[in-house]
Amino acid sequence: MTNLITKRLALRPMAQSDAPALFAILGDDDAMLYWHRPPIVRLTVVEEMVREQIAAAPLCRYWTVWRGQDAIGSCDLSFISPQDGEAQAGFLFRPDQWGQGFAHEAMAAVTAHAFGPLGLSLVIARTDIRNARARRLLERLGFVLERIQAEQAPSPGIRMDVAIYLLQPL
Numbered sequence: 001m002t003n004l005i006t007k008r009l010a011l012r013p014m015a016q017s018d019a020p021a022l023f024a025i026l027g028d029d030d031a032m033l034y035w036h037r038p039p040i041v042r043l044t045v046v047e048e049m050v051r052e053q054i055a056a057a058p059l060c061r062y063w064t065v066w067r068g069q070d071a072i073g074s075c076d077l078s079f080i081s082p083q084d085g086e087a088q089a090g091f092l093f094r095p096d097q098w099g100q101g102f103a104h105e106a107m108a109a110v111t112a113h114a115f116g117p118l119g120l121s122l123v124i125a126r127t128d129i130r131n132a133r134a135r136r137l138l139e140r141l142g143f144v145l146e147r148i149q150a151e152q153a154p155s156p157g158i159r160m161d162v163a164i165y166l167l168q169p170l
Helices: 014-027 041-057 102-116 130-142
Strands: 010-013 063-066 070-081 084-094 122-128 146-157 157-169
Touching: 010 102, 010 130, 014 041, 014 070, 014 084, 063 102, 070 102, 084 102, 102 122, 102 130, 122 130, 130 146, 130 157
Parallel strands: 084 122
Antiparallel strands: 010 063, 063 070, 070 084, 122 157, 146 157
């Protein structure tokens, strides 16, 4: 899998050694507020998630986002279907890194990779409709709201209305 480099960030293929840094994000109440699962309370759960995500290649590609020597987030392309020319994209960043343009910068690199080297023609993103920050970010990247799916239940005990966004290459 490929490293993606931007002006301020390095997106490196997720490694098992990234689990503690990712646990700091996945266990944070604010970071997980609009996520499809509650905050994770045990490092061993994140370690297993990372193992599964690494093993999911090439169907899924997960990057840990680094700013210098500091892991500040993650981005992914999942359910990659070269036959259909599409994939789903996601991102999650530490709250102390919000509002600085890092998620935009990282996701611009991910979508460029999807449309360039991967040759995809459609990237899909989903977010809780209440997540105004994520929705603004997707719209700034050129994603277009396709529809709202009401009353989704992505995990036991979690119900949300989901905004589904689409991005196609220019």
